[in-house]
Amino acid sequence: MLLHMIHSDRPLTSEALAGYLQTHPVVVRRTLAGLRTLGYVGSTKGHGGGWVVTCDPAVVTLHDIYTAVGAPALFAIGHRTPDPVCLVEQAVNAALDDAFQEAEALLTARLGGITLAALAADFGHRLAAHPRSTHIHAH
Template sequence: MKRDSKLSSVLHVLLHMAHSDRPLASEELAGFLQSHAVVVRRTLAGLRELGYVRSGKGHGGGWTLACDLQAVTLRDIYEAVGSPALFAIGHRAEHPQCLVEQAVNEALDDAMQQAERLLVDRLGQVTLADLSADFNRRAAAHPRKRNIHAI
């Protein structure tokens, strides 16, 4: 099953914006993700409506951050992109007649709900500023410091 990388992708472009001294065009952000500019614009439009980013049109326009990195958590962004499914595990049948399968489903549901709560809680403890600081540490230690995307 293909993994949902939307949260990772959005965090990636947000950090590029955080470390840019100018607005970044959708095409440029799409290049960082090896994606398409339309996908980037569609995704960032939702974040713009929530006040996390802003966009400018025309020459010199592009996407910039509109939020405080210290105040925004990974959970905020996770919820902003629609709270994608965290796990790919599912039931063989949603409403089984078999009592064994009912027991299996209940055990899986309980474990998955606990794991999801734990993960979402952890996302709420990490801010965009934490990610930015981690990137800064990595970049400072890396021998090729010029192109932050190639590092």
Template sequence: MKKDSRLSSMLHVLLHIAQSERPLTSAELAAYLQTDPAVVRRTLSGLRELGYVSSAKGHGGGWTLTCDLARVTLRDVYEAVGAPEVFALGHRSEAPRCLVEQAVNATLDDAFREAEALLVRRLGEVTLADLAADFGRRLAARGHRRIRHAH
């Protein structure tokens, strides 16, 4: 099963936008993710509707941040990209007649709910500013002073 990387991808893109001194085009952002610009535009459009980013067409246009990094959490972005399923695990049967399988499903449901709640709560504790600061520390540790870095 393919993993859903929308959250990771959008966090990656948002940090690139935050570090840039100019608007970044969908093509530039797509190159960072090794994907198609249409995928970037489609996903960022949801973030634009929530006021996190804006875009401008034409020469000098592109995507810019319109939010305060310290006020937007990873949970906000997770929800903005559609709150994808956290686990690929599931039940063998959703409506089993077997009492053993019913017991298994009930126990797994409880565990899945608890784990998902813990993850979503943790996402709500980390801001985009926290991510940007971590990137800054990593960049400084490599001796780089410029914002541009290798992928």
């Protein structure tokens, strides 16, 4: 959502953002309300109103945003049984737990090195390379 807002020349409504993300505007509004509380976005009402980025994209990282949205689980893989009686399953769970913790630490560290500005620049280059892209802020 933030990249859509960064590349827009005007505020974007939650309906427009929901269209880009193929989700419901309520989901967008809930997420953006939390980001607004932390100072990442702001909104204006009325004709021509909508959401805008209010933070410095050169400073804010994906890790910042990940934390701002509640640090959801990064991996959908889980244990079949949280506290198994089977000793084999216990051993496998322990090994998986270690692997998941290492992978999550690596991923969150990498997220901390990616700024919104870097993502916006990458998107801008991709858009320039594909001028006929259907990715246009027409809403």
